[in-house]
Amino acid sequence: MAKYLVTGAAGFIGARVAEMLLASGHTVIGVDNMNDAYDVRLKQWRLARLQPNPGFHFERLDISRREDVERISALEAGEHAPLEAVINLAARAGVRQSVLDPWVYFDTNLTGTLNLLELCRRQGVPKFILASTSSIYGDGAPLPTPETASSDRPLQPYAASKKGAEALCHSYHYLYDIDVTVFRYFTVYGPAGRPDMSMFRFTKWINEGLPLHLNGDGEQSRGFTYVDDIARGTILGLQPLGYEIINLGGHESVKINDLIHMLEDQIGKKALIEHHPPVAADMLASWADVQKARRLLGWEPQVALKQGVAHLVEWYAQERDWASQIAT
Numbered sequence: 001m002a003k004y005l006v007t008g009a010a011g012f013i014g015a016r017v018a019e020m021l022l023a024s025g026h027t028v029i030g031v032d033n034m035n036d037a038y039d040v041r042l043k044q045w046r047l048a049r050l051q052p053n054p055g056f057h058f059e060r061l062d063i064s065r066r067e068d069v070e071r072i073s074a075l076e077a078g079e080h081a082p083l084e085a086v087i088n089l090a091a092r093a094g095v096r097q098s099v100l101d102p103w104v105y106f107d108t109n110l111t112g113t114l115n116l117l118e119l120c121r122r123q124g125v126p127k128f129i130l131a132s133t134s135s136i137y138g139d140g141a142p143l144p145t146p147e148t149a150s151s152d153r154p155l156q157p158y159a160a161s162k163k164g165a166e167a168l169c170h171s172y173h174y175l176y177d178i179d180v181t182v183f184r185y186f187t188v189y190g191p192a193g194r195p196d197m198s199m200f201r202f203t204k205w206i207n208e209g210l211p212l213h214l215n216g217d218g219e220q221s222r223g224f225t226y227v228d229d230i231a232r233g234t235i236l237g238l239q240p241l242g243y244e245i246i247n248l249g250g251h252e253s254v255k256i257n258d259l260i261h262m263l264e265d266q267i268g269k270k271a272l273i274e275h276h277p278p279v280a281a282d283m284l285a286s287w288a289d290v291q292k293a294r295r296l297l298g299w300e301p302q303v304a305l306k307q308g309v310a311h312l313v314e315w316y317a318q319e320r321d322w323a324s325q326i327a328t
């Protein structure tokens with residue numbers, strides 16, 4: 001059984017990756033700074049599910065601070081089993097927020113990644129996984145989008161910070177032979193998902209009879225991916241691959257209008273749609289070409305949109321007392 005460092009362990013994807021690794025009997029050191037980019041109750045809820053597991057060790061720290069990351073080295077020095085991989089899922093995520101406060105995005109997404117790559121170099125950790133994003137492809141990419149599509153012109157500081165992190169990973173792979181897998185995730189959804197993303201917001205707004213704030217005409221489409229599929233793919237990336245950039249995304253692309261109908265059916269309530277102008281930082285469409293993930297990892301998304309949406313709707317119903325208070 002191996003030992004892994006998962007950053008962003010209280011985050012939406014990080015918590016699920018940690019949970020799956022623990023379920024396979026591995027040891028996980030989880031780190032997170034528990035910032036308030038969105039309601040911390042969601043992070044606490046996810047963390048509370050991990051903490052009873054004896055193989056899980058949590059450290060609250062900030063990956064953008066060198067001295068914090070050096071604390072991980074100090075912890076590691078006293079341990080017999082070395083780290084087999086760093087899975088860097090901590091980030092400032094979200095396209096729109098990055099336009100308002102680009103600095104915090106660069107501190108975490110770029111300097112944070114640098115600090116962790118340095119940890120790998122110092123400690124001889126052989127494997128690094130970076131969460132990157134489909135936002136890197138900007139507008140006008142072919143659909144479905146392969147990894148070879150241009151990512152040279154990121155449209156927002158968020159995408160630019162991830163592009164920088166990908167490039168830095170390559171330097172560390174070249175210089176120090178660290179095996180690096182970069183995953184470009186496409187829109188991820190599921191229980192306890194991020195409240196700044198449409199799935200959570202729509203679920204809350206329809207359930208609570210609140211106006212559903214729709215940017216644009218709803219004809220924009222997204223290739224949604226269920227969180228378990230993303231976590232499984234990320235874990236498959238722990239094998240040695242050299243330096244690879246791999247899309248992980250939904251095979252099913254859905255128009256936002258159709259998604260709203262699906263949620264209405266499953267929740268059993270009508271949405272009160274309120275139309276707003278499109279947001280410049282949003283993309284019109286996203287849809288992953290996942291042939292590379294299939295070829296290199298044998299990965300296939302397994303959870304159909306309808307089934308994944310049912311899990312989310314069920315989770316919301318169970319946690320509604322507090323989930324309904326989360327700001328969206």
Ligand SMILES: NC(=O)c1ccc[n+]([C@@H]2O[C@H](COP(=O)([O-])OP(=O)(O)OC[C@H]3O[C@@H](n4cnc5c(N)ncnc54)[C@H](O)[C@@H]3O)[C@@H](O)[C@H]2O)c1
Nearest residue numbers: 008010011012013032033035062063090091131185187188
């Ligand atoms: N959710 C998606 O649809 C999606 C799509 C593309 C890429 N991604 C990427 O996947 C990764 C995980 O995203 P998520 O949706 O789980 O987001 P999330 O915000 O739920 O999780 C990120 C976690 O990292 C923590 N964190 C942030 N800055 C930190 C710092 N400086 N030090 C320590 N911890 C810090 C946060 O507190 C949070 O718990 C991110 O890198 C994100 O950019 C996500």
